[in-house]
Structure formats: structure tokens, C-alpha cells
Amino acid sequence: MKFNLYSKVALRDDLPKHGLKKGDVAVIVESHPEVHGERGYTLEVFNAIGETIAVPTVKESQIEELTSEEVLQVRRLNLGRVAEPQSEIYKPRS
Numbered sequence: 504m505k506f507n508l509y510s511k512v513a514l515r516d517d518l519p520k521h522g523l524k525k526g527d528v529a530v531i532v533e534s535h536p537e538v539h540g541e542r543g544y545t546l547e548v549f550n551a552i553g554e555t556i557a558v559p560t561v562k563e564s565q566i567e568e569l570t571s572e573e574v575l576q577v578r579r580l581n582l583g584r585v586a587e588p589q590s591e592i593y594k595p596r597s
Contacts, residue, residue, distance in 0.1 A: 504563070506531050506544060512566040513573075521557040522581045523548060528569070535560070551577055 506512060514527045523529075527548060535543035541562050548557040 504568075505542065506534070506563070506566065506568070508532070508534060511569050512544075512546070513569055514561075514565065515567050516561075516565045518557075518559050518561070518565075521548070521559045523557055523559065524578070526576075528575060529559075529566070531566075532558070533560075550580060556580065 508531055510531050511528055512531060514523055514525055514529065517524050529546035529548045531544050532547045533545035535545070541564060543560055543562055544566060545558060545560045546566070547555055548559070550556050
């Protein structure tokens with residue numbers, strides 16, 4: 504499945520390096536070509552008041568569409584973590 508830029512998605516996996524958990528909502532800000540048969544996406548994740556808290560790059564299989572049968576929920580952030588700009592999960596070829 505190809506996701507559109509700026510669409511909202513949910514994480515299918517925890518991303519502990521970024522302090523993110525399965526179900527957290529993100530916005531797709533960049534699409535990357537297939538590597539080993541799978542597309543990659545750079546996401547922007549915001550806190551409840553709209554500040555950017557992480558910008559991970561993930562494999563397509565690590566995100567899913569939001570549906571009308573889901574409701575958003577607030578959870579407390581782990582404030583002791585340090586966000587990193589890129590994830591090691593998906594590395595596009597240079």
C-alpha cells in the first residue's frame with residue numbers, strides 16, 4: 504500500500520529510540536523508494552499541543568491507516584528521552 508504525503512497514520516510498532524509506542528499518530532512528511540522490496544516513510548510526530556517531538560523514518564509495514572472506527576487517546580511522554588532526527592530502522596540508499 505502506498506501512503507499519501509501529509510496523511511495521518513498510526514504506528515504498528517513501538518519505536519523506543521524515539522519514545523514512541525504502537526498506536527501513536529504521525530503525519531507522513533516524506534516518501535522513500537523501495538529498499539529490499541519495501542517503501543520507507545519519514546514521519547513527524549507531535550505532542551498534544553502540536554509541537555514536534557520526533558521525526559523517525561520507518562518501513563511501510565510499521566505504519567497503518569487511521570479508520571473511522573478508532574478514537575485518539577492521550578498518553579504521558581517519557582520526558583527523559585532524547586529525540587533523534589532519523590531512525591536506524593529504514594535507511595534509504597544515498
